[in-house]
Amino acid sequence: MIGVFDSGIGGLTIVRELVAKLPEYQILYFGDTARTPYGTKSPETIITYALEDTEFLLAHGAKLIVVACHSASSVAMEVLRDRFPHLPIFEVVTPSVEKALLVTKKKVIGVIGTRATINSKIYERLVRLRDPEVKVYGQACPLLVPLVEEGWLRKPETRSIVKKCLIPLKMRGIDTLVLGCTHYPVLKKIIAAKAGRRVRLVDPAEEVALSVRRFLEDHPDYARHLKHNGDPLVYVSDLTEAFQRVARLFMGRNIQLKRYAGPPFG
Numbered sequence: 001m002i003g004v005f006d007s008g009i010g011g012l013t014i015v016r017e018l019v020a021k022l023p024e025y026q027i028l029y030f031g032d033t034a035r036t037p038y039g040t041k042s043p044e045t046i047i048t049y050a051l052e053d054t055e056f057l058l059a060h061g062a063k064l065i066v067v068a069c070h071s072a073s074s075v076a077m078e079v080l081r082d083r084f085p086h087l088p089i090f091e092v093v094t095p096s097v098e099k100a101l102l103v104t105k106k107k108v109i110g111v112i113g114t115r116a117t118i119n120s121k122i123y124e125r126l127v128r129l130r131d132p133e134v135k136v137y138g139q140a141c142p143l144l145v146p147l148v149e150e151g152w153l154r155k156p157e158t159r160s161i162v163k164k165c166l167i168p169l170k171m172r173g174i175d176t177l178v179l180g181c182t183h184y185p186v187l188k189k190i191i192a193a194k195a196g197r198r199v200r201l202v203d204p205a206e207e208v209a210l211s212v213r214r215f216l217e218d219h220p221d222y223a224r225h226l227k228h229n230g231d232p233l234v235y236v237s238d239l240t241e242a243f244q245r246v247a248r249l250f251m252g253r254n255i256q257l258k259r260y261a262g263p264p265f266g
């Protein structure tokens, strides 16, 4: 199975794209709803959680991992790759950086995300390695996660908070904006409207699904070992009616969440 983990259910935006681009493979998802959010926590805590989430997926049959959480992708990849050296692990930052570099004409890229993601400066580092002439500006937008989870998608308050988040980036003259958080693709229309016509959005969900697809096409032997077909299996470490409702929002359709509260999550 393709194992996907996130701090909660926002990572279903990634599952949705994986299902669209790789419908033949079974997906196993783990959302750590009991310990969400990750984006406000320290790198050390996020790393511990990311290791535990990966262990859960491996113990339940995953053979390839997608880190859907941007906060975990930003701070935990070195440790994850060290701990599981033979496991193909995908994350959401690198494919978005590569796409942003293809798209930007003015060589000025903006990134919005949680505090953990923006403070990690991972986008700046990865861009500098590929093209030192490109400028990257990050902006933490911590209020957007709870607004999305409350379903405030069309409220004027949400529009005005999005607008406020983007002002510093627009002042820098960005022409490309990376949606560096699982929740932001749900707000794509508002973000696009407030960013303005001249700013191209990069949706990491699409980019990571494409990179997993390319990997499986290039490694048919590997692909053969993955389980085929079946609806995604979605586990969460805490389950409430609200999570079930929000899952529909992220996935675009009803999806049954199952609770896993064994150690270390229970």
Ligand code: DGL
Residues within 6 Å of the ligand: 006, 007, 008, 010, 011, 036, 037, 038, 039, 040, 068, 069, 070, 071, 072, 114, 117, 145, 180, 181, 182, 183
């Ligand atoms: N999944 C997180 C991310 O993409 C957002 C929610 C959280 O802070 O846990 O960074």
